[in-house]
Amino acid sequence: MSRRSGILEFAVLGLLRESPMHGYELRKRLNTSLGVFRAFSYGTLYPCLKALVANGWLVEEPGSAPEDARAASLAGRRAKIVYRLTAEGKEHFEELLAHTGPDTWEDEHFAARFAFFGQTSRDVRMRVLEGRRSRLEERLEKMRASLARTRERLDDYTLELQRHGMESVEREVRWLNELIESERAGRDKRTGPDQ
């Protein structure tokens, strides 16, 4: 019950689904492989892992790599802790994957969802992409309205900032359009026909 950190929990389960890992490595992959996420600190990550274990979604295992086994057997000392997804954890992750809702379209949530698209069904992918798109279109609408109301009172820099912001959002909408089109056509970028 204690510590549930939405995105982090989701990303950790998703990464561990591919293969067991220890905390330090997980953290690196949250930045690099998944690219999108900011670097969660250890002060966030480790307590989160403990909580996931307490929930029965992960189990701690002694590192299975030879050097860890050696280290652990030489003395009773602490070796690396490798986390592995349990059956319940897997099930829980499936639920999270299948769920789509307003929160899902938010910036960071969306990036996290997208990063695990490979493990999702096409209709979930479509719901996520389309939801994200309408969320962005709403945002554009608000920006346009606000700009129309206040244009005269703004100085050049503020105006330029708004213009650039809107352009970024419009660009993401176009990107989503392509992705949605691509999903409709029933294929990934280069894998060819799939599913």
Next chain:
Amino acid sequence: MSRRSGILEFAVLGLLRESPMHGYELRKRLNTSLGVFRAFSYGTLYPCLKALVANGWLVEEPGSAPEDARAASLAGRRAKIVYRLTAEGKEHFEELLAHTGPDTWEDEHFAARFAFFGQTSRDVRMRVLEGRRSRLEERLEKMRASLARTRERLDDYTLELQRHGMESVEREVRWLNELIESERAGRDKRTGPDQ
């Protein structure tokens, strides 16, 4: 000493420098006019205002609009509280404006700084823009390196996410290049020669 919320404090002082306002209005302008900021909640804004008053940077004033005066005089009841920047507050804001450092190049900080470029000197603008640019270039470098290391092990969606992320950063770098060029040429977007 109590509540200092970097960005919010900065934005509030900057907005109040243009003209006195009450909390509710401030909050709207943080979203709309300044466009960039997420909507700070009242639970954040009002305590922040109180803290700024405690610091002597703002003073509370009875609303000067006729309907407020009427309401306040009719009964001893609470009217709108209009906040006005004090001389010390103005001075403090100048200091914040003049300061440039690593924190300044961060995403949200940068947006806040940019929103008040109109009140800054050209050399500060240049430092902020160039700092932001090198920060983004560092980020690009890391992304490229990480991508080169892990490309084969990533599925198409993860790859696409990284590609789009990098493209967004590259786009912002180009934007900054234009702005820097424009500053070098010694003019704002449309105001013509200035300072």
Next chain:
DNA sequence: AATTTCATGTAATTCGTTACATGATTCC
């Protein structure tokens, strides 16, 4: 041998939201 990187964790603090509570003003 020393330094860097790997590896795990805790406590205090920061930043901000949500939910709640209250009441005035404007519009229909």
Next chain:
DNA sequence: GGAATCATGTAACGAATTACATGAAATT
């Protein structure tokens, strides 16, 4: 006179960081 919007606040909670503390393994 009822609803929507304007307007101000507080208390409890949440998410994540920073600074701290510890120690093993690899590299130079």
